[in-house]
Amino acid sequence: MEVDQAIRGSDDMRLKTKYNNAIYVIQRALALYSIEEVALSFNGGKDSTVLLHLLRAGYFLHKGEQSCSNGGLTSFPLRTIYFESPSAFPEINTFTYDAASRYGLQLDIIRSDFKSGLENLFKANPIRAIFLGVRIGDPTAVGQEQFSPSSPGWPPFMRVNPILDWSYRDVWAFLLTCKVQYCSLYDQGYTSIGSIHDTTPNSLLCISDSSGHKEKFKPAYLLSDGRSERAGRVKKCSPISQSSPVAEDGLDDPESQVKRMRTGSAIAVGDEILSGAVQDELGPLLCRKLRSIGWSVSQTTVVRNDIDSVAEEVERQKSSNDLIFIYGGVGPLHSDVTSAGVAKAFGVRLAPDEEFEEYLRHVIGKHFTGDRNEMALLPEGITELLHHENLSVPLIKCQNVVLLTATNPTELEKEWECLVDFTKSVLTLMEPYESKSLTTHLSDVEIAQSLSKLCMQYPDLNIVCHRKSRAGPLVISFEGKEEARIESAAEALRKKFQDGVFSET
Ligand SMILES: Cc1cc2nc3c(=O)[nH]c(=O)nc-3n(C[C@H](O)[C@H](O)[C@H](O)COP(=O)(O)O)c2cc1C
Numbered sequence: 264m265e266v267d268q269a270i271r272g273s274d275d276m277r278l279k280t281k282y283n284n285a286i287y288v289i290q291r292a293l294a295l296y297s298i299e300e301v302a303l304s305f306n307g308g309k310d311s312t313v314l315l316h317l318l319r320a321g322y323f324l325h326k327g328e329q330s331c332s333n334g335g336l337t338s339f340p341l342r343t344i345y346f347e348s349p350s351a352f353p354e355i356n357t358f359t360y361d362a363a364s365r366y367g368l369q370l371d372i373i374r375s376d377f378k379s380g381l382e383n384l385f386k387a388n389p390i391r392a393i394f395l396g397v398r399i400g401d402p403t404a405v406g407q408e409q410f411s412p413s414s415p416g417w418p419p420f421m422r423v424n425p426i427l428d429w430s431y432r433d434v435w436a437f438l439l440t441c442k443v444q445y446c447s448l449y450d451q452g453y454t455s456i457g458s459i460h461d462t463t464p465n466s467l468l469c470i471s472d473s474s475g476h477k478e479k480f481k482p483a484y485l486l487s488d489g490r491s492e493r494a495g496r497v498k499k500c501s502p503i504s505q506s507s508p509v510a511e512d513g514l515d516d517p518e519s520q521v522k523r524m525r526t527g528s529a530i531a532v533g534d535e536i537l538s539g540a541v542q543d544e545l546g547p548l549l550c551r552k553l554r555s556i557g558w559s560v561s562q563t564t565v566v567r568n569d570i571d572s573v574a575e576e577v578e579r580q581k582s583s584n585d586l587i588f589i590y591g592g593v594g595p596l597h598s599d600v601t602s603a604g605v606a607k608a609f610g611v612r613l614a615p616d617e618e619f620e621e622y623l624r625h626v627i628g629k630h631f632t633g634d635r636n637e638m639a640l641l642p643e644g645i646t647e648l649l650h651h652e653n654l655s656v657p658l659i660k661c662q663n664v665v666l667l668t669a670t671n672p673t674e675l676e677k678e679w680e681c682l683v684d685f686t687k688s689v690l691t692l693m694e695p696y697e698s699k700s701l702t703t704h705l706s707d708v709e710i711a712q713s714l715s716k717l718c719m720q721y722p723d724l725n726i727v728c729h730r731k732s733r734a735g736p737l738v739i740s741f742e743g744k745e746e747a748r749i750e751s752a753a754e755a756l757r758k759k760f761q762d763g764v765f766s767e768t
């Protein structure tokens with residue numbers, strides 16, 4: 264088996280370990296299920312190409328036919344399923360069909376959606392387990408293990424993920440070491456492939472060309488930082504809309520994306536704030552920052568340094584906010600429980616993150632205690648590291664929760680600027696809020712009814728009243744996205760009272 268020989272002949276120890284583990288998972292699956300009961304889910308992408316070759320190697324090792332050569336294997340009795348969509352790249356379809364004929368795959372092309380396609384497949388075949396090329400870091404890997412039963416609401420089967428723990432680098436090390444063919448798009452700068460509507464070449468691989476000619480891209484295997492693998496993928500939808508219905512092909516209408524309101528919240532983790540010893544300065548600053556980019560803020564809360572308190576609060580807020588910013592409780596101290604709380608809220612475990620560990624090793628130097636350093640433990644499968652040249656350690660984003668390490672306003676300013684730089688992937692800049700304030704010495708009773716009516720007339724505006732003191736003036740703020748509406752509301756209020764009752768601040 265050429266793939267097996269190529270890996271065994273390589274001196275890449277990390278690749279060997281990953282390969283051996285994947286082959287072990289495949290052999291466990293082949294021991295548990297008969298060959299008729301398993302299927303390979305293949306879509307011509309790089310991950311499923313790795314999986315295809317691992318399965319061929321695993322199958323023939325399982326059969327004890329180690330002397331077979333790649334070219335000589337004409338039949339591979341594993342059922343292979345491909346969900347073909349009209350918006351697939353033609354190069355992906357061509358590669359998938361070619362691979363099927365080259366490796367003698369029994370290819371079932373399914374043109375319906377995943378769930379009903381699988382239901383029909385199970386009606387006609389005794390399939391109980393499906394091999395997938397899902398890797399930690401893929402949005403769909405959240406909460407998965409190497410053997411994970413299908414999700415509730417899906418037809419029942421076992422998802423087998425032999426390359427769950429493989430990194431981007433591991434994938435390319437394997438494909439290049441084994442010298443196997445992969446889809447031609449990866450040589451044109453594509454690093455992760457979805458549909459023609461949501462995938463572009465990765466701009467980090469762009470070869471700048473001052474002549475203004477067509478852009479050129481380096482091949483995918485030259486992407487040095489695997490964390491940017493999905494940089495060419497247009498964000499499908501923001502975290503909040505994942506629970507709301509999206510279009511048939513999974514894409515949100517770009518126009519409604521721009522118009523939709525964005526809501527953020529802030530959670531401070533700190534017993535010192537709750538005891539009154541320290542004042543939270545970051546919550547108010549975050550509110551101002553969010554407002555400055557046109558987001559609304561749903562709430563700021565303070566919770567105790569305790570895993571369950573953090574988990575309960577994140578759990579409560581995660582589906583009603585686009586982003587939650589959490590700060591405090593991040594680090595190696597006994598009270599630093601924030602990442603554990605976030606992991607618990609999403610029902611995943613904490614696991615060592617190799618990339619984060621590298622950063623910590625660099626920053627902490629000789630004091631870094633390797634695997635035992637709990638700072639390198641991050642929520643598994645849901646963590647994205649937000650790397651920025653101005654940060655010595657990347658920020659951590661778990662689904663729609665951003666863990667900030669700032670402990671004071673100056674540090675927060677710096678982290679915020681980096682977050683704004685990630686506009687496309689993290690913060691969507693919205694039309695900023697406009698505001699205007701009027702002050703008056705009218706009493707609350709005198710103005711209450713007029714204000715209530717005004718709120719009904721201008722439901723698109725936020726009309727907020729506050730007093731600095733009981734005896735002092737009442738401040739009325741009009742906030743909204745259209746200046747003309749604000750002016751109109753202020754004018755409407757003025758007209759209800761005598762001239763000179765209001766002054767502008
Ligand atoms: C064979 C197969 C089985 C799947 N099983 C599940 C599942 O059990 N639960 C689930 O939420 N999604 C399941 N999915 C959907 C994937 O998680 C994911 O949404 C899909 O591969 C599309 O990925 P993309 O959005 O990156 O293109 C399955 C997909 C395939 C092809």
Ligand SMILES: Nc1ncnc2c1ncn2[C@@H]1O[C@H](COP(=O)(O)OP(=O)(O)OP(=O)(O)O)[C@@H](O)[C@H]1O
Pocket residue numbers: 304305306307308309310311312314344345346347394395396397398401454455456457
């Ligand atoms: N349309 C599909 N048909 C069959 N299997 C699919 C399909 N889409 C996804 N899968 C399965 O899900 C796995 C993960 O998909 P994902 O898009 O992350 O990886 P990939 O397509 O192999 O590579 P890339 O990340 O470069 O796009 C695939 O390897 C494959 O097993």
Ligand SMILES: [Mg+2]
Pocket residue numbers: 306308455456457
């Ligand atoms: Mg893909």
